[in-house]
Structures are given as structure tokens and as C-alpha cells.
Amino acid sequence: MKKYFECKNAVSNKFWEINLKGNLVSITFGRIGTKPQQIKKKFNNKEESKSFVETKIKEKIDKGYREKTSKGYIVKKVEKDKKKLVKIKKNELDDNKKFIDINKNVLILLKNKIEPKKLSIQTQKNFDLNKVLSTYLLIQFENSQYAVENNIWGANAFRIAIHFYSNFLRNYDDKSFKKKLFDLLTASKNKTPQSGKERKIDCYQSGDEFEAPIPGREVNYNDKHNLEFQHQFTYCNKTQIDFFKGPINDAKQIIKLGFDKLFSYSFIYGYLDGAINTLFKIGFLDHSFFDPLHIPSKKPKLIQSRPEEKKYDKILIKNIKIEFFKKFYKFSKLKSEKIIDDIEASIFQSKLSHYLLITKENYFIDQYKKDIFKDRDGSRDFLKKISDEDENEFKNIKDLRIKKILDFTRKKQKIKWNYYYENDGSCILNYEQFRFYTLHNPCSKTLDANELNLNEKDIFIRYATYMGVQEIQFYFHHQIFGGH
Numbered sequence: 001m002k003k004y005f006e007c008k009n010a011v012s013n014k015f016w017e018i019n020l021k022g023n024l025v026s027i028t029f030g031r032i033g034t035k036p037q038q039i040k041k042k043f044n045n046k047e048e049s050k051s052f053v054e055t056k057i058k059e060k061i062d063k064g065y066r067e068k069t070s071k072g073y074i075v076k077k078v079e080k081d082k083k084k085l086v087k088i089k090k091n092e093l094d095d096n097k098k099f100i101d102i103n104k105n106v107l108i109l110l111k112n113k114i115e116p117k118k119l120s121i122q123t124q125k126n127f128d129l130n131k132v133l134s135t136y137l138l139i140q141f142e143n144s145q146y147a148v149e150n151n152i153w154g155a156n157a158f159r160i161a162i163h164f165y166s167n168f169l170r171n172y173d174d175k176s177f178k179k180k181l182f183d184l185l186t187a188s189k190n191k192t193p194q195s196g197k198e199r200k201i202d203c204y205q206s207g208d209e210f211e212a213p214i215p216g217r218e219v220n221y222n223d224k225h226n227l228e229f230q231h232q233f234t235y236c237n238k239t240q241i242d243f244f245k246g247p248i249n250d251a252k253q254i255i256k257l258g259f260d261k262l263f264s265y266s267f268i269y270g271y272l273d274g275a276i277n278t279l280f281k282i283g284f285l286d287h288s289f290f291d292p293l294h295i296p297s298k299k300p301k302l303i304q305s306r307p308e309e310k311k312y313d314k315i316l317i318k319n320i321k322i323e324f325f326k327k328f329y330k331f332s333k334l335k336s337e338k339i340i341d342d343i344e345a346s347i348f349q350s351k352l353s354h355y356l357l358i359t360k361e362n363y364f365i366d367q368y369k370k371d372i373f374k375d376r377d378g379s380r381d382f383l384k385k386i387s388d389e390d391e392n393e394f395k396n397i398k399d400l401r402i403k404k405i406l407d408f409t410r411k412k413q414k415i416k417w418n419y420y421y422e423n424d425g426s427c428i429l430n431y432e433q434f435r436f437y438t439l440h441n442p443c444s445k446t447l448d449a450n451e452l453n454l455n456e457k458d459i460f461i462r463y464a465t466y467m468g469v470q471e472i473q474f475y476f477h478h479q480i481f482g483g484h
Helices: 046-062 073-080 103-111 116-126 129-143 153-171 177-188 248-257 260-280 314-329 333-349 351-358 379-387 400-411 431-439 456-481
Strands: 002-008 013-021 024-031 037-042 066-068 192-198 217-222
Touching: 002 046, 013 046, 024 046, 103 351, 116 333, 116 351, 129 153, 129 260, 129 456, 153 456, 177 217, 177 260, 177 314, 177 456, 192 456, 217 456, 248 260, 248 431, 260 314, 260 333, 260 456, 314 333, 333 351, 333 456, 351 456, 379 400, 379 431, 400 431, 431 456
Parallel strands: none
Antiparallel strands: 002 013, 002 066, 013 024, 024 037, 192 217
């Protein structure tokens, strides 16, 4: 039995063939048009070999491979060139872990221009902020259902989270959220969300006195400035740029690029988008999880049943943003709308949008790979990988601008990875780190900015939008789960 499969999409052009003869399995695979690889595995009997083949075929189909009746020249080439095949480990029966050089394919596809409206339709389907916000919220709830041996702390932690989640929904209802959000945005101009005093608990608690609950701390906007860790919200520096509270050198670079106002506008856009989507678009926790007397055995889930959800369509959300720009900066409606249109054109219709679509990347990002992404690092994962000096991934970088930020991250930026003990859990990339993040792909070497010819302004808008989304997400989540 011999079966041949291909996987063709924006970043892949691969084939995979499996051949079963008795109890011997041969697998040939690689990128179409290049020298393939081949491995063989012998089993004890026909049943084992057949079961193995069926399993591997199912895995490939799940990954997007489709069977072809005509296998093409590449496999025939293998049969004629067996002696020159690359040797690999016998137990390495899949090319899943092999790096894929997508650079040339990306550059070719970027040259194929897409009509702006068509590009916008495609990107709006793929750039999903709600996925980032909802996944992280559910993971936080799931993490609160912990147990420490026979202690009841996990049960109490879950009840506390449910209690504050209910309060959160009541506090930011449809009628009051605009004023409260405007007050938060005003505070965010030169302050950051930071942990304060321990929260008071008036919800049901179980266990003896020695089984103390962990209430967490209140989170409020504060201008206290901790010089030690620049990647946290406790580092709250006063700069000349509205909403930018990072190091002075970073602020100077933004001003030098001429992006100081652009940062503020894009930050507000991301902040409002994150808030409105959290409050009215991602749904809320299934009520079956609200029972204070037990921890549910199933995983938490969100349901789209808030009565306001349908009302908050694209038009209403845009009008709210216009309203905020008019009020905050005293802009006209026309100027406010122009700012928002320009930001949205950058997000959904730019060459950067096209590049992210080709590389199957969400425009909106989160801190952890395991939370949101499959093949893409989260921002915190990426920063840690740099600080750990992962030479395997970054050894071939020649770009002097990227080399400079690599060196700074490893030698000069003090990063504390422990989550507790005065660490607020935030992880903030500066612009150069974010630019590096955008150009880098774990399945390939870092892409050359000059070759891609991406507009720096578009990368910067993505960065500032990310900063706004992350800050409001951090504030809301600490209201529910408590600061540290």
C-alpha cells in the first residue's frame, strides 16, 4: 500500500508519502521541488505496521495534508537518488519539528497585491482580538481551581474569583461603562495599574481558620515608580508622550521617529477596543460555574448571551471611539474619525496586514504561547527566549538594529521572571523588541525588514495598539483575580 499527500498553503508547499510492505514502513517527505528525506521503520508484525500507518495518515490529514492520486516528480526523484538522501534518526518519523524556510514564499506572496477591500475582509476574519481576551480569561478561571494536597485554598480562590467577576460585570454595565472607562483612560495618561492593599472578602469561604483564603490585592492606577524592572507596570515613568510610561530613552526614540502622537492615538484605540470587547463581545462565564459550594469538574466556558452583545456592532464601537477622542482631545468629529480610519487602514489594509495574513499570525498578541498561539511565541515567551540567549534560534541574525536590541535585552535589561513577591505579572516589550517580534518567525530565520519593505509606521501602530490592549486587559483581570 502506498499513499501520497500534499500540504499547500501560504507558508507550506510540502509532500508526504507513506509506503507499507508487510511489516516495513517507508516514509518520504519534504518540500516540493527540493531534495526529500526518507526513513524506514520495521515492526514486529503486519498489524503493528498497519496501525502505525493509519495513525500517521490521520495526523497528516488533521494538519491539512490532502491525498493525491498522482504523486508527481519529486517522489520519483527519491527513487532514483536514494543514496544521496539525508540521514536522520530512526525514531524521527515526522517532519513536524523541522524548520520551514518560508522567507522566499512570503516575499513572493507579498508581491501579489490584494485589493484593499478584499484584504480587509480577510484580515478582519483572521485578526481576532476576542480570541486573545476570552482565552486568557478562561485560563485564569481554570488556574483558580487549584488544590494544595487536602487544603481548601483552591476552592476558596475559585469562589473569590467568581465573587469579584460578578462585581466586575455589575460595575461596568451598559449604562455606566463610558464614564468609568473615560476616568480610567484619564488616569492612564501618566499612571499605570498597580497592586494596592489586600482586598476585602464578603463571600462564602470554607475550611478551618488555618486554611486561609488568598484574597489578592486591589488594583488601582498609581504613579509610584519602581526603577528596578522596566518591563512591569510598577515602572511608571513620566514622559512627554501621553500614555507612554516607559524609559526616557524609549520615549526619545519614539519622538525621534515622529510617532509620539501616533503612539497616544493608537494606544487609546487599543485600550478602548480591549475594554469594549471584554465587556460586551466575548460573552460571560457560564452560570453553572457560579455555585459557591463546589468547584466544577468541567472546564469553564464563555457564552454569548449578554443582551448588549448584538448592539455593540462595528458601527457602534467606532462611534464610541470617536466620542472618546472628541472628549479627551477636544477634537472635531471629522478629525477623530480620520484618526480611527487611518489606524484601521493600517491594521486591516496595509502591507503589514498582508504579511501577517500570509504568515498566519493574529494581529493581536498575548504574553504566553500556550494560551493563544500554536506556532507563535507570546510576548513574554519571546522576551524570555531572548534573555535565555537561545543561540539556536537567533544565531544567524545579521541585522545590526536587531543585534543591538538582542544585546540590550540580554546584558542591560533586568528581568525578574518570578510571578509573585512584588512582581505584578506584566511583561512589556519596548518598540525595538516588538519590531523584532513582528519580523521573527519561529519556523524560519528572522525576516529582513528591507526585503519585506514594510512601513515602519504600520509596525509601530501595532505596537502601540498592543500596549493599550495589554494595559486594560491587565487592569480588568487584576480586578477579578487580584494583584500580587
